[in-house]
Amino acid sequence: xxxxxxxxxxxxxEAAAAITxxxxxxxxxxxxxxxxxYNKFKKRKLREILVDQISSIExxxxxxxxxxxxxxxxRKLKQY
Numbered sequence: 001x002x003x004x005x006x007x008x009x010x011x012x013x014e015a016a017a018a019i020t021x022x023x024x025x026x027x028x029x030x031x032x033x034x035x036x037x038y039n040k041f042k043k044r045k046l047r048e049i050l051v052d053q054i055s056s057i058e059x060x061x062x063x064x065x066x067x068x069x070x071x072x073x074x075r076k077l078k079q080y
């Protein structure tokens with residue numbers, strides 16, 4: 001376990017304090033859970049970006065292959 005020093009603006013701190021009081025939850029537990037959830041959220045977003053990039057690369061490859069096929073078909077037609 002690592003020790004972390006954290007500065008929050010007053011509004012964020014007060015909102016967290018109100019929620020932790022209502023839930024009867026320790027502030028450090030609440031913040032740890034919030035960071036865990038945010039990490040999962042960001043990890044998912046990064047995966048989505050990666051999938052989009054891979055999809056874009058695959059689409060470009062497919063377009064190139066289709067372009068080559070079309071060029072070959074055009075050459076064959078010109079031969080006739």
